[in-house]
Amino acid sequence: MRLDKLLANSGYGSRTDVKKMLKTGAVEVNGQVKKDGKLQIDPVNDQIYVLGEYVEYRENIYIMMNKPKGVISATEDLREKCVVDLLDDSLRRFEPFPVGRLDKDTVGLLILTNDGKLAHELLAPKKKVAKRYWAKIEGLVNEEDVRAFEKGVVLDDGYVTKPAQLSIISGDSVSEIEVTIVEGKFHQVKRMFQAVGKRVLELKRIQMGALSLDEQLKLGEYRELTNEELTLLQSQK
Numbered sequence: 001m002r003l004d005k006l007l008a009n010s011g012y013g014s015r016t017d018v019k020k021m022l023k024t025g026a027v028e029v030n031g032q033v034k035k036d037g038k039l040q041i042d043p044v045n046d047q048i049y050v051l052g053e054y055v056e057y058r059e060n061i062y063i064m065m066n067k068p069k070g071v072i073s074a075t076e077d078l079r080e081k082c083v084v085d086l087l088d089d090s091l092r093r094f095e096p097f098p099v100g101r102l103d104k105d106t107v108g109l110l111i112l113t114n115d116g117k118l119a120h121e122l123l124a125p126k127k128k129v130a131k132r133y134w135a136k137i138e139g140l141v142n143e144e145d146v147r148a149f150e151k152g153v154v155l156d157d158g159y160v161t162k163p164a165q166l167s168i169i170s171g172d173s174v175s176e177i178e179v180t181i182v183e184g185k186f187h188q189v190k191r192m193f194q195a196v197g198k199r200v201l202e203l204k205r206i207q208m209g210a211l212s213l214d215e216q217l218k219l220g221e222y223r224e225l226t227n228e229e230l231t232l233l234q235s236q237k
């Protein structure tokens with residue numbers, strides 16, 4: 001593989017950016033400065049450093065974030081802070097994007113990746129990837145709501161939702177619940193509760209497919225997926 005391709009794939013910018021960087025003498029291959037992007041590299045055995053930083057060859061990154069409130073699930077926005085803005089430069093270099101959307105006031109599990117194929121697989125409606133949420137609901141959620149969610153509720157635009165599993169953790173003037181849905185309509189969970197006359201006060205995604213949110217991650221924190229977690233996510237396909 002060409003050196004410039006390897007560096008570009010590793011998140012060091014476009015081929016043009018990489019060409020400029022090579023010219024400055026920032027890149028060493030097996031201990032020697034190399035300036036020619038056409039140089040053929042063995043990605044497994046050659047040792048590459050950029051400004052003294054070891055380049056671990058990989059094309060894709062997979063990040064789990066515990067999304068905080070107040071940021072939008074986008075890569076850039078003129079006015080709002082985006083989830084990608086929370087990432088360290090070493091990860092932003094790979095140009096990750098969020099897999100699906102959580103509302104600005106929703107917290108919890110968000111996957112960010114630059115693997116378009118995996119993102120597509122996880123979001124394709126026909127794949128019916130399950131998303132599990134924890135929520136606080138104003139009012140008493142009851143067995144009637146559980147049955148309604150199981151049957152499918154009619155949203156404000158007339159859409160009938162696919163069966164969803166609702167479990168009540170505690171119920172009073174404010175109820176705590178978990179709900180699993182296999183779709184991703186705009187504001188879906190909030191609109192499903194609206195359909196049964198109730199209001200979501202707090203919403204947190206806790207699972208996507210077989211992947212659960214790492215509860216060690218505080219709001220706004222993130223980390224790369226482990227190989228096991230990536231395998232779990234890929235098993236959704």
Ligand code: URA
Nearest residue numbers: 103106187188189190
């Ligand atoms: N459903 C919602 O209403 N909001 C979210 O952020 C996710 C699911």
